[in-house]
Amino acid sequence: MKRPFYSRPKRPNMSKLAVLKLGFGAMVALLVFSAVEGYRIQEQSSRDTAAIYQRFVETGEQLSHMRRLLFSASLIIRDYLFSKEAVRSAALRSELRDMAAQTRQSLQTLEHSIGHRQTGELREKINGFLGTVELTLPWPDKQRAAAGFAFIQSEIAPRRGAVSGVLGELMRVNQQFLETSRQQFAASWRAAATRLSIMLVLCIIIGVVVAHASVGHVSRLEAQSIRRFEEVMQAKEELARLSARLLQVQEDERRRLSRELHDEIGQTLTALRIEISHARDAWLAGSPSLSTRLNEAHFLAERTVNTVRDISLLLRPSLLDDLGLEPALQQQLEDFSRRSGIRCTFEPARLDDTLPDAVKTCVYRAVQEALNNCEKHSGASWVRIRAFEDERSLTVEIEDNGVGLEVNRHGAASGPGLGLIGMRERVAALGGRLTLASAPGEGTKLSLTIPLGDQAGSRTAPVGAETAEN
Known part of the structure; x- marks a missing residue:
């Protein structure tokens, strides 16, 4: 069965509107989350990079400082063992004690930075070197002059070389730590960038789906609006035609009623009046046609009644x-x-x-x-x-x-x-x-x-x- 000429507009489909709202909300949430995640990744990257380079620089500076202390201690012990003046020897002895204290303090700082596990061998070598140096502090002038050069060659130089080798190894480990940290940071950055890219791709997909659904919904609404407008315009045109037709029908109805009253009832009543006049004349003259005249008058009267009834039924x-x-x-x-x-x-x-x-x-x-x-x-x-x-x-x-x-x-x-x-x-x-x-x-x-x-x-x-x- 066909639908009626004018159908009442349907309410919007709430499920479609809910889906569109959910899609827009998800897209906005992903965009906000992506922005927050990108900011967090940037901040974390900056902190990690600063921490890595700070540790590398501090460790390198501490190792260089210990290398300088070791070199200075070697020079002072050489001068002390070869010195023949008592006053100078006493000053050099004091410097050696201060240098040993500074070396041990620097070693504690380095252990705090990179840990005891990596500095165990260095502590052993430095303690051996400083212990060897401290053995010479009580020596008298004659003993220093007699055994000083041989002691440097046999004890001081090998132990200094061992400490230098450990410091060089720690420098290499520090450089390796920097490279490893860079690789770990790059991997972490790639993983974070992958997560961010996935969220952006999801956001784009949801945006495309929501945009397609929105365009389709708007197109349907536009088509529905055009259809409603066409229906309203057609109804308006037909109502205008109907109004004109109603006026014409009203005039035709009046014209027909006027014609019916004039042609049917008017002429019948005129004929009825004539028949009644003839019947009266026949009655006065005693004519035998009186009965015929009265029957004709009765027929005309009945015909008039039927005509009036038909017009009445037509009206109501x-x-x-x-x-x-x-x-x-x-x-x-x-x-x-x-x-x-x-x-x-x-x-x-x-x-x-x-x-x-x-x-x-x-x-x-x-x-x-x-x-x-x-x-x-x-x-x-x-x-x-x-x-x-x-x-x-x-x-x-x-x-x-x-x-x-x-x-x-x-x-x-x-x-x-x-x-x-x-x-x-x-x-x-x-x-x-x-x-x-x-x-x-x-x-x-x-x-x-x-x-x-x-x-x-x-x-x-x-x-x-x-x-x-x-």
């Missing part, structure tokens, strides 16, 4: 007010079948006699217009009308087996006729809906549904009093 059927909707529709179908020769079937089901006047009038006029269209345009051999009512609505279906007609995508007839537009307006005024299902060669089915919930308070009892429309 009295059965609709006196007996209700179902008898009025039944009489309408009988008159239609007698007039057109089309077989009619009426299937009422539980129609309430206390329906509101507006509902009864709307249904009666809609059926009347549908039957007129069927008689004029369908070429049908039968018409079936079904009417049923429940607690919420009244539904009427008019179906025929005629030639059918083309229906556009709005569920309206493609032709220029205004009868369906008027029927739609009548039904829409009561909050109802009218649908049309048809195709060329397949007949036509017209359905109208009128809600009764809002009009329950306006139900009226079927009394014989005339309504305002009468």
